[in-house]
Amino acid sequence: MTNILLPTDFSDNAWNAIVYTLKLYANETCTIYLLNATQLKASRISSFSNKLLTTMRDNAKNDLLKLKAQLEETNANGNHEFEILLSLGNLDDAIEGAIDKYAIDLVAMGTKGATGAKGILFGSNTTKMFKKVKKCPVLAIPDNYEFVVPKQIAFPTDFNRYCDAKELHFLKRLADLYNATIRVIHINKEDKLTDRQEKNLTTLRQYLKNHVHSFHWIPTYASKSKEINDCIEELEIDILAMVYYSHSFIESITHEPVIKKIGFHLKIPFMVIPE
Structure with a gap:
């Protein structure tokens, strides 16, 4: 239930x-x-x-x-x-x-x-x-958004923080509704991942091992909002899912002047997962 x-x-x-x-x-x-x-x-x-x-x-x-x-x-x-x-x-x-x-x-x-x-x-x-x-x-x-079966779910992360089982439980339950593929998106700002990032990446792979998933490294070339929106279009994403935590990208876009400034015009459903 x-x-x-x-x-x-x-x-x-x-x-x-x-x-x-x-x-x-x-x-x-x-x-x-x-x-x-x-x-x-x-x-x-x-x-x-x-x-x-x-x-x-x-x-x-x-x-x-x-x-x-x-x-x-x-x-x-x-x-x-x-x-x-x-x-x-x-x-x-x-x-x-x-x-x-x-x-x-x-x-x-x-x-x-x-x-x-x-x-x-x-x-x-x-x-x-x-x-x-x-x-x-x-x-x-979003307003006037018509339902399509979600087959692709985007999950952006910088691998700097540990995603625990509770947070990923919500993501996996969403994917389970229609056996959707989870697309983990990393906007690559560094030449190589730090030890902490590598450890968090390994943990994330382990948590997602029973779900269809893939990792996408995106070179940084514009604002984070544009890079995420471009990924949504290129990968034909149906739902965007992100974890809300202090100083996260979500926190920045929930301030209306920032939204107008960066032009983050999201056209698909957006799931915010609590920390």
């Missing part, structure tokens, strides 16, 4: 992420938790009557029930069960609480919220989840 949390603000972007995730896990037995969190600012709460707050909660619940019914009708997958979760707190706390309470294996969401600001790679909620969720991966699906 796989437990998946799908936060939704009922936007088209959120709907697209839900549809993609259901197709990705079509062959898995899953409980799907549909979560809506609507937080009111403290300054506004005092001006709301209890009756109005109740009305807002009831409206959100009705929207969740409609979404659940729509998915049950259109998905028609006997492997999937749907549950609704409603919170009037902030989204961060609601997601972390649900992960603990329902033993969530994956959080999947759109890259942007209802505003869908152009030129921004990840919306503020998605960025927060990359940073805050520590117990399971977060899968971000």
Whole structure:
């Protein structure tokens, strides 16, 4: 049984992420938790009557029930069960609480919220989840991305840090869905690997020995974002997976001004694995 949390603000972007995730896990037995969190600012709460707050909660619940019914009708997958979760707190706390309470294996969401600001790679909620969720991966699906069976998964690494079994467990589970090939990408900035890098490379080979995988050494010739994007196109990558850790590439691209500056316009789903 796989437990998946799908936060939704009922936007088209959120709907697209839900549809993609259901197709990705079509062959898995899953409980799907549909979560809506609507937080009111403290300054506004005092001006709301209890009756109005109740009305807002009831409206959100009705929207969740409609979404659940729509998915049950259109998905028609006997492997999937749907549950609704409603919170009037902030989204961060609601997601972390649900992960603990329902033993969530994956959080999947759109890259942007209802505003869908152009030129921004990840919306503020998605960025927060990359940073805050520590117990399971977060899968971000680009706006209007249509499902294709993932046969190639890219896993960039500089081999400078040790990838432990827990982190790679998430990567291997993703690959197992469709027997995908894991493409380990190393952007080669040095003439030779250090002893630590060699050791981490050997460990990574060992962890991946039962999965189809390959290693790709890419000479550095541009910004890291361009090099990764070029690899995605050249290797026909379907999902990009990376580990989030301090001072990592992911950390740098979650700052919006940096995103605009480096132009990291990702066109495929992006799985962020917690350290």
